[in-house]
Amino acid sequence: MKLQTRLIHSGKDRDPYTGASSIPIYQASTFAQQDPEHLGQYDYARSGNPTREALEQAIATLEGGARGLAFASGMAATSSALMLFSPGDHLVVGRDIYGGTYRVLTTLFKQWKLEATFADSTDAASVENAITPATRALFVETPANPLLSITDLRAMVDIARNHNLLAITDNTFMTPYYQRPLELGFDIVVHSATKFLGGHSDLIAGLAVTRDEALGHRLKAIQNTFGAILGPQDSWLVLRGIKTLGVRMDAQQRSAGLIAQWLLTRPEVKRVYYPGLEQHPGHDTHQAQASGAGAVLSFELHEVATALNLLKRVKLPLMAVSLGGVESILSYPATMSHAAMPKAERLARGISDSLVRLSVGLEAPEDLMADMEAALGK
Amino acid sequence: MSQALTTLLAQAGNRFDSKTGAISVPIYQTASFGHPALGQSTGFDYSRTVNPTRLVLEETLAKAEGGHKGFAFASGLAAIDAVLHLFQGGDRIIVTEDLYGGTFRLFEKVFRPLGIDAVYVDTSDIAAVRIALKKTGIKALFVESPTNPLLKISDLRAIAEAARAQGVLTIVDNTFLTPVFQRPLALGTDVVVYSATKYLAGHNDVVAGIVVTGNPELSDRIGFYQNAIGGVLGPQDSWLTLRGLKTLPLRLRQQQDNAGVIALWLASHPRVRRVYYPGLPNHPGRTILDREHSGYGGMISFEVDDAARIPSVLAGVKVFTFAESLGGVESLITYPAVQTHADMEPALRERLGINDRLVRLSVGIEDVGELIADLQEVL
Numbered sequence: 001m002k003l004q005t006r007l008i009h010s011g012k013d014r015d016p017y018t019g020a021s022s023i024p025i026y027q028a029s030t031f032a033q034q035d036p037e038h039l040g041q042y043d044y045a046r047s048g049n050p051t052r053e054a055l056e057q058a059i060a061t062l063e064g065g066a067r068g069l070a071f072a073s074g075m076a077a078t079s080s081a082l083m084l085f086s087p088g089d090h091l092v093v094g095r096d097i098y099g100g101t102y103r104v105l106t107t108l109f110k111q112w113k114l115e116a117t118f119a120d121s122t123d124a125a126s127v128e129n130a131i132t133p134a135t136r137a138l139f140v141e142t143p144a145n146p147l148l149s150i151t152d153l154r155a156m157v158d159i160a161r162n163h164n165l166l167a168i169t170d171n172t173f174m175t176p177y178y179q180r181p182l183e184l185g186f187d188i189v190v191h192s193a194t195k196f197l198g199g200h201s202d203l204i205a206g207l208a209v210t211r212d213e214a215l216g217h218r219l220k221a222i223q224n225t226f227g228a229i230l231g232p233q234d235s236w237l238v239l240r241g242i243k244t245l246g247v248r249m250d251a252q253q254r255s256a257g258l259i260a261q262w263l264l265t266r267p268e269v270k271r272v273y274y275p276g277l278e279q280h281p282g283h284d285t286h287q288a289q290a291s292g293a294g295a296v297l298s299f300e301l302h303e304v305a306t307a308l309n310l311l312k313r314v315k316l317p318l319m320a321v322s323l324g325g326v327e328s329i330l331s332y333p334a335t336m337s338h339a340a341m342p343k344a345e346r347l348a349r350g351i352s353d354s355l356v357r358l359s360v361g362l363e364a365p366e367d368l369m370a371d372m373e374a375a376l377g378k
Numbered sequence: 379m380s381q382a383l384t385t386l387l388a389q390a391g392n393r394f395d396s397k398t399g400a401i402s403v404p405i406y407q408t409a410s411f412g413h414p415a416l417g418q419s420t421g422f423d424y425s426r427t428v429n430p431t432r433l434v435l436e437e438t439l440a441k442a443e444g445g446h447k448g449f450a451f452a453s454g455l456a457a458i459d460a461v462l463h464l465f466q467g468g469d470r471i472i473v474t475e476d477l478y479g480g481t482f483r484l485f486e487k488v489f490r491p492l493g494i495d496a497v498y499v500d501t502s503d504i505a506a507v508r509i510a511l512k513k514t515g516i517k518a519l520f521v522e523s524p525t526n527p528l529l530k531i532s533d534l535r536a537i538a539e540a541a542r543a544q545g546v547l548t549i550v551d552n553t554f555l556t557p558v559f560q561r562p563l564a565l566g567t568d569v570v571v572y573s574a575t576k577y578l579a580g581h582n583d584v585v586a587g588i589v590v591t592g593n594p595e596l597s598d599r600i601g602f603y604q605n606a607i608g609g610v611l612g613p614q615d616s617w618l619t620l621r622g623l624k625t626l627p628l629r630l631r632q633q634q635d636n637a638g639v640i641a642l643w644l645a646s647h648p649r650v651r652r653v654y655y656p657g658l659p660n661h662p663g664r665t666i667l668d669r670e671h672s673g674y675g676g677m678i679s680f681e682v683d684d685a686a687r688i689p690s691v692l693a694g695v696k697v698f699t700f701a702e703s704l705g706g707v708e709s710l711i712t713y714p715a716v717q718t719h720a721d722m723e724p725a726l727r728e729r730l731g732i733n734d735r736l737v738r739l740s741v742g743i744e745d746v747g748e749l750i751a752d753l754q755e756v757l
Contacts (some may be wrong), residue, residue: 002745005697005744019708247632247743320399322401361388366382
């Protein structure tokens with residue numbers, strides 16, 4: 001079945017009892033049992049909830065994985081995946097990984113003696129060089145935040161295979177609609193479903209999908225033991241969001257492409273970062289592993305004051321953190337997503353004080369460009 | 379700033395909550411609102427009268443339709459019921475003859491006993507409308523266009539002009555085309571009603587209705603009935619409808635693209651006798667739509683060659699779901715003679731063309747190749 005159809009008919013999205021076109025929100029903590037010796041499919045909602053399972057089935061189908069699991073946030077999904085490892089294990093992690101993942105690795109998991117080396121994953125040799133005898137996994141993200149840097153997923157799979165490592169990736173920016181890392185050989189995909197999958201900036205959720213059933217079984221045991229599950233209402237909303245994922249992504253990407261081209265023509269703009277631009281570093285690699293460029297772009301202004309003015313004056317994009325919603329969001333990495341990073345380190349990575357990031361929504365692109373044009377003026 | 383409809387809808391409710399900046403309007407699950415002091419109000423007193431979540435939905439639709447005010451109701455029929463309270467015993471209303479079955483039932487079983495006389499006319503025939511307008515006691519026109527299930531098109535601009543010349547109100551049920559493709563108030567009509575359950579909410583997960591009024595006097599009266607009768611939409615469903623509206627233009631365009639391809643395919647199928655889709659070049663209403671509107675929608679009806687084929691079609695589809703309703707992201711197949719129009723006299727139904735060989739498709743946003751393969755299999 002094609003992906004556009006799978007988005008609507010993901011397997012468990014109809015209610016088997018009444019035929020309801022929308023799976024019920026099973027707002028129940030426990031399930032009455034028929035037989036004391038043989039419990040039914042559902043006993044306690046932390047272990048299994050039909051609404052959450054419909055979502056878990058949907059993401060597994062879309063990513064082409066064996067098992068999907070839904071968590072209370074993207075960080076809960078990532079943290080649960082990291083619990084697959086033991087003290088003394090070592091991970092090689094993409095340098096441009098999401099800041100929250102960096103934080104949990106360098107604080108909580110470090111305390112538990114899970115070691116991480118951050119390597120520039122856009123360069124396969126850097127990743128290879130960071131591997132030690134204790135390395136158990138690679139964890140990368142592509143395109144990465146905020147400079148949309150591209151990691152070669154197939155090269156990462158080759159390295160992981162050669163060294164017998166698990167390959168984990170955060171697929172939040174692309175979603176399975178554009179990029180399916182499990183099909184390229186990755187073992188685990190994690191998502192902040194808050195972003196494009198939920199797509200309406202109205203919930204917090206995370207998802208993980210495993211390529212094989214054995215790994216799925218282990219992660220499911222962590223989900224049940226640790227318990228950072230997604231509630232039924234939010235599970236249902238993510239499922240509702242997924243139904244329009246394809247049409248949203250297509251429209252948002254179309255607008256992002258137009259805006260990226262337009263930004264290139266603006267005298268105030270020094271540089272545009274968008275994987276859909278031919279001159280973007282890693283463009284060809286991205287094209288070879290994903291079917292779209294997505295709807296997030298960053299751009300650097302010549303002047304810090306212009307960046308601040310833009311952020312203050314725009315009327316349509318919301319100045320906020322997060323991305324992937326139907327409404328455009330303009331963010332300022334220096335004080336938002338990368339505030340926790342030492343300034344020297346941040347500047348060394350190209351995240352300057354005049355860099356802004358735009359998550360392009362469903363507004364008419366002409367309206368967005370007119371709004372930014374007005375805000376860029378003196 | 380005059381915004382495109384896509385921009386208006388994508389951002390609906392975004393800057394409502396200035397206290398926290400929340401991007402999504404809060405679901406105000408509250409019946410009542412505290413007063414700052416005696417004789418003072420925050421503007422919100424009791425949720426039947428005004429609820430903030432519902433208000434954002436109502437304001438969004440008023441803007442989308444270019445109307446004066448919007449009102450959200452517990453269902454499409456609750457919305458139509460509130461509008462029909464504008465009339466009294468002895469009034470007569472010209473009504474599109476192949477009308478949604480529920481509206482027909484409301485006119486016949488609820489309002490006829492109150493003395494309101496529905497006069498059924500083929501409103502796609504403007505000459506027939508002009509003749510009917512000459513009857514005594516006509517106070518309003520209630521037009522559905524396209525109609526359900528035969529997708530007949532009425533010339534709303536000509537109807538509104540003829541009605542206005544006689545001081546008659548025009549009410550349009552815009553459920554099938556929505557403001558994305560058809561804005562009846564801009565064509566001179568007075569009131570727009572919706573089953574928001576369909577395209578507006580768009581996910582087959584909400585039951586809701588909307589009224590948008592064209593002028594302050596009508597707004598005052600409909601607002602009074604909404605509060606007095608109280609068939610209001612709850613905050614959770616208001617919020618879901620608002621969430622649905624954000625992707626309305628995308629969904630509807632995709633549904634229309636799919637429907638156009640399917641209609642052409644059906645038209646060439648040997649077991650299909652007739653296809654009703656306003657986007658087909660030979661559809662009688664196509665010229666009106668091309669002139670006044672910007673799209674044809676996602677609904678198709680078609681007649682198979684033999685009624686005996688129907689049960690296996692309905693039982694055999696795998697991507698389409700055999701169910702009532704329409705307008706959702708998932709494709710549905712419906713059998714009007716038994717489902718939506720069961721309350722209509724068989725003789726009238728047959729005369730209108732709603733026979734036992736007719737099936738209706740609500741085309742969703744799935745892959746169009748797979749929708750066609752599904753139909754191919756069962757036909």
